[in-house]
Amino acid sequence: MSTPGAAAAAASTFVPAPPAGQAPPPPPNPLKRKYDEVISALGEAPVKKSSRGRRAPLETKSQLDKLLSMARFFPRGVNPFLDLGLAMTLGSTTRWGAASSLPSGNPVATSTNAAAPISDLDTKYIEAFNSMLAISPDSAEILRELYKNDDQWARILAKFRDAAAGARQGDTNGLKHKLKYLPSDSTMPIVPAIQDSESKSDRGINHPMLRDAIIPWSLRLVINAPAPTETETEEDAEEPEAVRALNALLFTGKLLNGKPALTAGRFPSCFYGDGQYDPLAPEVGLLRSLFLLRVLRHIWTTPSSAMDGATKLKQISNARAHGQLIITPPMIAYGCCQARTMLSTSEWKRKDGKYNYERLFDAVVELFKNPAGAWTIETLAWYQKGVFGACGTTGADNSDSEDEDSEISVIAARSSASSDS
Incomplete structure (x- = not known):
């Protein structure tokens, strides 16, 4: 026996049968609806910077917002130095096959020829695309439809x-x-004080406090060595090693042995925990500084949480916006590049003079190449706890080439020796 409620429900879902000989109408296509929504949104004004208070968690975003959240995640959690458009096109071509025609002038048109081998660089772009797509897998089908249409893809x-x-x-x-x-x-204040101006000319190695932070520990120990005592020779007293090392840095940008003082493999001393540096074991204390931890918090759990950590993950945070609550090596490497940029005289660049930020990014990611290594596990756990723990969430340019006594070279050699033993 049916009830009035059941009858009403049946009536509301009743679909009349089509006339004899006529095929039933096709069911609604959710993908087409999402695609049409994106196409409609693409016709609106260019992307504007959203105010922090309007940043929505990934699960509540519109279809276009979900796509663009992946784009915003790309520099923060994948690689800030790769060409995003090339990664998208090469990754899509690899995943879905060649579109009707690739964007004019795009180098991927030749590198994705079925008969041509995939280069290491191509693989890097493909992996970057897949990493970006992983934060919103449901958006893959929309991207695929956009990829089929040259105009919409552009x-x-x-x-x-x-x-x-x-x-x-x-x-x-x-x-x-x-x-x-x-x-x-x-x-502790910054001494001498630095004004909040647009110019950054008062930073870098000319500022004594920032200089100590930005130079590698190996140089910092020399420059800050105690002054010679009265018992030392007059010649030594006139030009101690500390003075010569400082002058070499300020006037030539080099060490006393003629090697570049600031290279991507000679990590800034501010990347280490306080006083933690052993030239024979340069991995000890590396990336364990409160400075880097605060930068990561600023980026992922809002600036207001940078100093003391967040006790609750706010909806307006980038972690919520990207659905990313697990610290990864690229996230740390991106924070390292942003941290050093803060201290330097230049704005964000791929290269600051001879200092290569892209190589710094790659060098930091390379430190985590052994996922089962003790240093990798402990360092990732330290950041996970420090950033999210309290929230209850889980070219041919050789000017920056590495030398055998740089931190990254020593760490690589020690890691290799450990693996062989």
């Missing part, structure tokens, strides 16, 4: 590039005046 590539650049620039601008993150003791 439009979404432009949107992605703008969104990624805006996210990276927003992080850089937000961190620019946060030098209070540098001293481990939060009550």
